[in-house]
Amino acid sequence: MSQKVLLSAKEINIILHRLACQLIENHIDFKNTVLIGIQPRGVFLAERLKKILTEDYNVAHIKLGYLDITFYRDDFRRSDKPLEANKTKIDFLVEDKNVVFIDDVLYTGRSIRAALTAIQSFGRPNEIELLTLIDRRFSRHLPIQPDYRGRQVDAINQEKVKVMWKEQEGEDKVYLINK
């Protein structure tokens, strides 16, 4: 198993600020916008973006929720490993809101497909956008593309992209791991 660093802490920080600015460009005061972190790994990115938006760009009252997609996945009874559920925490309705899905890595697009179904339980959004830190291009199984992307990566199927967060793993770093 070999691994190589795709993004360092400094690069991640620059990218997060760029993504935050791009969000502001489209959503300005976030009055009708809600951020939804996709469980389990999207929530760290969502938390971080919320922090940057509030502290560095003075955007007040950002609504942030966590969405778990386990019960909406299309590989129930097909995957070898049991599917592990996480907490969903959305204490607002998304009816007529502009929703931004936030996830760390976009790979096949199947998680986002599940998230699109799952979010409907909380109302009918006005529009849904997708923000990912890493976009593994050429590996999509579904016609899903991000609206905001941190970095595009070419990775083959045996490789894994792992995003590490200071809060969780003790460092901000993105690795490309060859299994």
Added chain:
Amino acid sequence: MSELSVNHLLGIKYLNESDIQLIFETADHFKEVINRPIKKVPSLRDITIANLFFENSTRTKLSFELAEKRLSADVINFSAAQSSVKKGETLIDTVNNILSMKVDMVVMRHPNPGAGVFLSKNVKASIVNAGDGAHEHPTQALLDSYSIREKLGDVNGKNIVIVGDILHSRVALSNIFALKLQGANVKVCGPKTLIPKFITSLGVEVETNLKKALEWCDVANMLRVQNERMDISYFPSTREYTQQFGVNKALLDSLDKEIVIMHPGPINRGVEITSDVADSKQAIILNQVENGVAIRMAVIYLLASKIKQ
């Protein structure tokens, strides 16, 4: 996350502690789901479940059916009263006929103890026991423990007394297994005639004085007197039973702490508990019913995930 150690839910007896924790953690997620504006997930859309009720039930049947529908399973219902069982068909034949219609899971209530175990050995489907005679009622025990955990934070180390007709109660037996597995202290309380002789071999204590039992406990689970299962007279009169083993407001107020009152239903108001107790803040009877749907969703979901394609 692991998976269940069993392929069927036949009784708490066959589960281990981590199975129970897994069911509770999964039920937490489903409890959040059933409180959403849209209370449904598509997980089990390719699973068909048959609810076979060879004995009357309101709550359990509705609760199972709702849990199945909330998971998007296809559901067929069967009641013995309107079926060919009356024409002399055997249990295996009945079930195999239903299974040949491509059913993946069977939820069964049956008057004979062991009916679920028997079925699991003879047919190809996941079996969920929804009550077999006076043997076990595992989902009821799970939702009871889950409700205690929700109310008191933990089951471990808590004092729980089960009051009433222990002899005819599958709820009592399943509860004892579940509570002991989670490290609770359990006493049973009722007329001596309604307490099985060897119940202490399960690690529970017998207390025949209701006041003493209530003073000791954190939670009292009140059971119904099952007149329909009584072939002989076990106590002189209902009135005398109520005087000795019925819980009323005055009795609860005389205790130096506030205990939690549970009841698996159906309640005979004025017999085992009075109306003011059943409707009081101390009673979590309706929470039990709500949790029942979440627990049954968790059990069905976890068992279905073990049915390989």
